[in-house]
Amino acid sequence: MRPLPDQSAFEDKSELVLKKVRIKESEDITPISSPRTPKTPKICPKTPTKTPLRTPTKNTTIHFLTQKKRTKSTSNDFDYLTEIGEGSFAKVFKAKGKMDNKLYAIKKSKRPIWETSERNQHIQEIENGMKLGFHNNIAQVLCAWEEGGHIYIQMELCERGNLKDALNLAVQEEGGAGKLPEYIIWQYLYDVAQGLAHVHEKGIMHLDIKPENLLFSNDGVLKIGDFGVCSSANEEKEGDEGDQVYMAPELLNDIRTPAADIFSLGITLYEMATNYNLPKKGQMWRNLREGKIPFPEDDDAIISDDLKNLILRMMDPDPAKRITIQGLLKIDKLQSLSCLKRSTSTLYRLQRKLF
Numbered sequence: 121m122r123p124l125p126d127q128s129a130f131e132d133k134s135e136l137v138l139k140k141v142r143i144k145e146s147e148d149i150t151p152i153s154s155p156r157t158p159k160t161p162k163i164c165p166k167t168p169t170k171t172p173l174r175t176p177t178k179n180t181t182i183h184f185l186t187q188k189k190r191t192k193s194t195s196n197d198f199d200y201l202t203e204i205g206e207g208s209f210a211k212v213f214k215a216k217g218k219m220d221n222k223l224y225a226i227k228k229s230k231r232p233i234w235e236t237s238e239r240n241q242h243i244q245e246i247e248n249g250m251k252l253g254f255h256n257n258i259a260q261v262l263c264a265w266e267e268g269g270h271i272y273i274q275m276e277l278c279e280r281g282n283l284k285d286a287l288n289l290a291v292q293e294e295g296g297a298g299k300l301p302e303y304i305i306w307q308y309l310y311d312v313a314q315g316l317a318h319v320h321e322k323g324i325m326h327l328d329i330k331p332e333n334l335l336f337s338n339d340g341v342l343k344i345g346d347f348g349v350c351s352s353a354n355e356e357k358e359g360d361e362g363d364q365v366y367m368a369p370e371l372l373n374d375i376r377t378p379a380a381d382i383f384s385l386g387i388t389l390y391e392m393a394t395n396y397n398l399p400k401k402g403q404m405w406r407n408l409r410e411g412k413i414p415f416p417e418d419d420d421a422i423i424s425d426d427l428k429n430l431i432l433r434m435m436d437p438d439p440a441k442r443i444t445i446q447g448l449l450k451i452d453k454l455q456s457l458s459c460l461k462r463s464t465s466t467l468y469r470l471q472r473k474l475f
């Protein structure tokens with residue numbers, strides 16, 4: 121097992137530990153009041169069950185929440201094949217369209233939504249999803265409706281799980297100390313950065329970028345999903361902050377800018393590169409938000425200076441100094457990946473299918 125990072129540079133005794141060991145927590149940060157906290161732990165996609173999943177009963181009132189001209193869906197338009205994911209608010213099913221035989225992801229709220237504020241939050245998730253339209257690195261929202269009080273969102277299916285699952289798998293390798301190879305980390309960053317640039321160009325902040333919300337399509341492309349927390353740029357209203365583990369420090373003071381997404385992506389990158397079990401609170405939580413960011417120093421876990429420097433720029437405590445998404449796309453590594461992708465797109469796709 122890799123030794124713990126040298127903590128002598130820091131004033132406190134809290135420490136980051138490798139994934140399989142629990143983090144020591146010292147003291148709480150200011151509690152975050154949000155209707156979506158506390159978060160429940162993620163349940164990884166389950167293995168397909170043979171018994172068909174129950175579809176909702178007929179004759180319930182249906183409200184369509186999207187106004188697309190093409191066919192509107194309802195629950196009975198799908199055969200539900202298996203549950204593929206669960207978050208704090210919804211379950212996600214793999215389903216086959218009865219009319220077109222195509223596979224989709226159907227996200228269904230866990231319980232009926234009667235409260236206006238909660239309903240509005242779901243409506244916003246849907247509206248932002250529709251506003252984002254098609255982009256190769258966004259899990260596309262296709263249609264949404266309300267049935268029996270539950271909210272349903274029909275989405276593009278990302279069949280190969282989320283980035284958290286991929287990280288957990290990597291950790292299990294090499295006797296529990298495995299991690300993603302760095303060139304794969306750059307490819308994942310490239311994908312998410314393309315998607316995030318599109319999100320920010322549309323004037324939307326995601327505000328919940330984290331490995332569970334980054335989803336793999338069948339050909340291994342990483343896509344941003346779960347727009348359940350996001351808000352529009354310049355929106356004055358108070359709101360949700362997303363997952364505390366990946367949360368930017370300024371969100372504690374309700375300062376919301378696209379830079380918050382850069383911090384969350386930066387700390388996600390840090391998790392991918394180090395394999396540390398990131399804290400939810402405590403002194404180390406604060407250190408990571410004050411630029412005191414330890415990296416493993418042993419030879420096995422070596423991280424390139426390019427990647428370290430980028431992580432530091434993305435996790436800058438000052439949102440105004442943090443690298444922007446446009447700046448990120450201009451860094452040499454991502455530029456060269458972009459050229460590589462253009463020139464060898466078939467080979468590149470094939471290579472990614474293997475991971």
Ligand SMILES: Nc1ncnc2c1ncn2[C@@H]1O[C@H](COP(=O)(O)OP(=O)(O)OP(=O)(O)O)[C@@H](O)[C@H]1O
Nearest residue numbers: 205206207208209210212225275277278282332346
């Ligand atoms: N389009 C999709 N294709 C495949 N799997 C998906 C899709 N959307 C979501 N999932 C899976 O379902 C899980 C939960 O979905 P999602 O994050 O959207 O739910 P949530 O209740 O809003 O979650 P959170 O707790 O993050 O707020 C994801 O982590 C992912 O594994």
Ligand SMILES: [Mg+2]
Nearest residue numbers: 207332333346
């Ligand atoms: Mg989620």
